[in-house]
Amino acid sequence: MKHLIDPTDLTRQETDSIIALAEDIIAHREKYRDSLKYHKLATLFYEPSTRTRLSFTSAMMELGGNVLGFSDAKNTSVSKGETVADTVRVVENFVDVVAMRHPLEGAPFVASRAAHIPIINAGDGSHAHPTQTLTDLLTIKRELGHINDITIGFCGDLKFGRTVHSLIKALTKFDGIKIILIAPPELRLPDYIKTDVCDKQNMPYREVSTIEEVIGELDVLYMTRVQQERFLDLEEFERVKDSFVLDCEKMKGAKKKMAILHPLPRVNEILPEVDEDPRAAYFRQVANGKFVRMALIYSLLKWKDDPEHASPERTDLYKDSSLQCKNPKCICNHEKVDPLFHKTDDGTVRCAYCDSKIA
Numbered sequence: 313m314k315h316l317i318d319p320t321d322l323t324r325q326e327t328d329s330i331i332a333l334a335e336d337i338i339a340h341r342e343k344y345r346d347s348l349k350y351h352k353l354a355t356l357f358y359e360p361s362t363r364t365r366l367s368f369t370s371a372m373m374e375l376g377g378n379v380l381g382f383s384d385a386k387n388t389s390v391s392k393g394e395t396v397a398d399t400v401r402v403v404e405n406f407v408d409v410v411a412m413r414h415p416l417e418g419a420p421f422v423a424s425r426a427a428h429i430p431i432i433n434a435g436d437g438s439h440a441h442p443t444q445t446l447t448d449l450l451t452i453k454r455e456l457g458h459i460n461d462i463t464i465g466f467c468g469d470l471k472f473g474r475t476v477h478s479l480i481k482a483l484t485k486f487d488g489i490k491i492i493l494i495a496p497p498e499l500r501l502p503d504y505i506k507t508d509v510c511d512k513q514n515m516p517y518r519e520v521s522t523i524e525e526v527i528g529e530l531d532v533l534y535m536t537r538v539q540q541e542r543f544l545d546l547e548e549f550e551r552v553k554d555s556f557v558l559d560c561e562k563m564k565g566a567k568k569k570m571a572i573l574h575p576l577p578r579v580n581e582i583l584p585e586v587d588e589d590p591r592a593a594y595f596r597q598v599a600n601g602k603f604v605r606m607a608l609i610y611s612l613l614k615w616k617d618d619p620e621h622a623s624p625e626r627t628d629l630y631k632d633s634s635l636q637c638k639n640p641k642c643i644c645n646h647e648k649v650d651p652l653f654h655k656t657d658d659g660t661v662r663c664a665y666c667d668s669k670i671a
C-alpha cells in the first residue's frame with residue numbers, strides 16, 4: 313500500500329505515471345467516469361481549504377465514487393479530544409482512501425502509521441503539500457511541454473510556503489532544473505531545504521531580492537502568498553506583506569513562452585491586470601488539480617495490493633525519548649506519539665514528523 317505524505321514518497325516513475333494518467337483522463341474523460349464506482353473517499357480537513365478539498369471531492373465524484381468527511385473538525389469528536397490516529401482508525405471502517413489537511417505538521421504521517429488504507433497529505437502546516445506539487449508538475453508539463461531543463465523562480469513566502477518546499481523536493485527528480493529564490497530576508501527558503509535537498513541533489517539555486525532582475529531568465533514564475541496565519545509576529549507580517557507584487561509592467565521583461573503559477577489563494581501579489589496575459593496559468597493550474605487528483609486516487613487504489621508500489625519501510629527512523637522537537641506546530645507537541653527521529657547524511661538529527669532540526 314502506498315501513502316502520499318511527502319513528494320519523495322513517489323518515485324520518478326510513479327510521478328510520471330500519475331501525470332501521464334492525468335493527461336489521459338483529460339483527453340478521454342468518459343473512459344474513467346465509473347472507474348471507482350462504489351469506492352469512497354474521506355476528506356478530513358482540520359484547516360480551511362477551497363481548491364484542495366473541492367477538487368478532491370469533484371475528482372472522486374467524476375470517477376463514479378462517493379465522498380464523506382468534514383471541513384471543520386470542531387463539529388466532530390476531535391472537539392472531545394480524539395487523536396488523529398484514533399480518528400483515522402475509525403474513518404477507515406467507512407472509506408477506501410483518506411485525504412487529510414491539518415494545521416499541525418506531521419499529522420498525515422501519524423495517520424499513515426495508524427491506517428490500513430492509503431492516506432494522502434492534503435497539506436500539513438508549513439511542511440508539505442504533495443498533491444499541489446503534482447498539480448504544479450502537470451501544469452508545467454501542459455504549459456511548456458516538458459518539465460526537464462527549466463529555470464523556475466519561486467517568489468514570496470519561501471520560508472513558510474509548503475507548496476514551494478514540496479515542489480522543490482519533487483523537482484530534484486528531474487534533469488536540468490535551475491532554481492531562483494526571490495524573497496525578502498525574513499521569508500527566505502529554510503536552510504535545510506537548501507542543503508539537504510538542493511545541494512545534495514546538485515540542483516543549482518541562487519537568491520535574489522527582486523523579480524525584475526531575473527524575470528527574463530525564467531520559464532516558470534511560481535508566485536506565493538505571504539500567509540498571515542504562518543506568522544507568529546504580526547508586525548513582521550505587516551512589514552513584508554506588500555513585497556514582491558507581479559504586474560503587467562514587470563511582465564514586459566519576461567520570455568514570450570513562460571508560465572506564471574500560483575497555488576492560490578492570492579491576496580495582492582499578482583495584480584488582476586495580469587490575469588489576461590496568456591502566460592497567467594494559475595486558473596488552468598486549478599483545473600489541472602482536479603485531474604491529477606483523479607489520477608492519484610485511481611493509482612493509489614490500483615496499487616493498494618501491489619508490493620512494487622508499497623510505501624518503503626522507514627528503516628531510518630529511531631525512537632529516542634531523551635530528544636524533544638521544539639517546533640510548536642509539530643503534531644508531536646500536541647498528541648502522544650512515539651518520539652521518532654531520523655539522521656540526515658551530514659549527521660543532523662531531525663524530527664520524523666516535521667523534519668525540524670533537533671541537533
Ligand code: CP
Pocket residue numbers: 360361362363364365435444575576577
Ligand atoms: N492551493 C491550495 O492548497 O488551496 P486551498 O488552501 O484552497 O486548498
